[in-house]
Amino acid sequence: MTLGPGESESITLTADTSGLDPGEYTAIVSSEDGSAQETVTIGDEQTGPTFEVSIGDINTPIQPGEPIEVDATIENTTDEELTQTISLELDGEILDTVEVTLGPGESETITLTGDTTGLDPGEYTVTVSSEDDSVQETITIGDETGEQPTVTVSIGETNSPVEPGEPLEVVSTIENTGDTETTQEITLSLNGSPVDETTVTLGPGESDTATLTASTDSLEPGTYLVTVASAGDSTQAIVTVAEESDEPGDGGDGGDSESNQTVIQDNSNSQVAESTDGDITQSQAVSQSNEANVSGSTAASDIDFDSLFEDTTDD
Structure with a gap:
């Protein structure tokens, strides 16, 4: 290096650390008439995973042929941006892969899915893996001929009798007697013809009430059969469409009593x-x-x- 009177210059010197054990070392920079030194540390190679994996929600139990859905959180534990392929396996067979890019310390939740068509009922191990980490959970594939979530219906009350043109209201109690959440359509029929419907979503053991209505504009006075039905249950009641009256009855004797x-x-x-x-x-x-x-x-x-x-x- 050549320097004029009073001149200075910064230079970068490098050293190969291949083969050195982790620990502290003294780095010395020397000229012909002086030297300076600093302590440098060579650390351990990263022992933990670079992309750490954890499983969140998983839709178990499921029926044969129903897709398996696994929510997994991936975290980059390094100080540099990395890209890795995340895979979902079922008993060792890869069902799905997703490529994830994360900056230093970043995390992301992804959903991996897999087809269960052709699998027998039973318990299976699902594995979510990055290149250097994996986590497992057990899922259950149920018997498709087994008991399905049942929504029962019952009629609580109606506003019968009604006059022609007055809406007929039927209050029904709906209960999920199964052990999984279900969504079903509840229908009201009048003499076998659907006239109203509503959709309910109920968790295991939950119940709710719904008011279903039917128009009586075109109905003649008389009795009618109403039916409230879910996918697996139904209940019936007889309601009355009364003669249209000019004024309230006085409670007297005879045919008008x-x-x-x-x-x-x-x-x-x-x-x-x-x-x-x-x-x-x-x-x-x-x-x-x-x-x-x-x-x-x-x-x-x-x-x-x-x-x-x-x-x-x-x-």
Whole structure:
């Protein structure tokens, strides 16, 4: 190196550390008439993973043919930007791969998926791997013929009787009796024809209520069968569309008097009907093929008590 009077210059000197053990060393820079030294450290090679992997959510149990979905978080633990391929394996077979690029200290959550078509029911090991780290979880593939989540329905109340043109409202309780979350469509039918629907999502053991409505604009006065149904259950009730009245009844005697009727059905399809008309109470066991809970009010003039009921009063 050549320098004029008072001149200075910065230079870079390098040294090969190949073969040196980790530890502290003294680096000395010397000229013909002086020297300077510094302590330098040669560290251990990185022993931990450069791309660290962890599994978050996983959709187990699943049915055969249903895709497996695994959420995995990948973290770059180094101080430089790196790109690695992340893979999903099921019992050693690669199902999916994703290439991930992360800066120093960055992390990212990815979703890996795999097809389970053709796999037998049972437990399987899923593995998510980077180039230098991996993590495993056990998943269950269920029996597709086994019990599926069941949504049961029941009718709580209706606003029957209604007059023609007045909307008919049916309040239903919906319950998920399974052990997994499910989404199902709940329908309301009137004499077998769908008239309203709603979609519910329920977790295991959860229940909810829904109000379904039907238009009565085109209906004639009379009784109708309403059905509330889920994918695997249904329940029925009889509702009444009453004659349109000009003014409320005065409760007098004769053909305009009102009679209250209640029909209750148990699991044996045996029913008991009671009717109260003034001071007369009549009852008779009746049979009905439709499974339903029925309550309603109708004009006494519309009921043939001689044929339906046995007179139990004392004259």
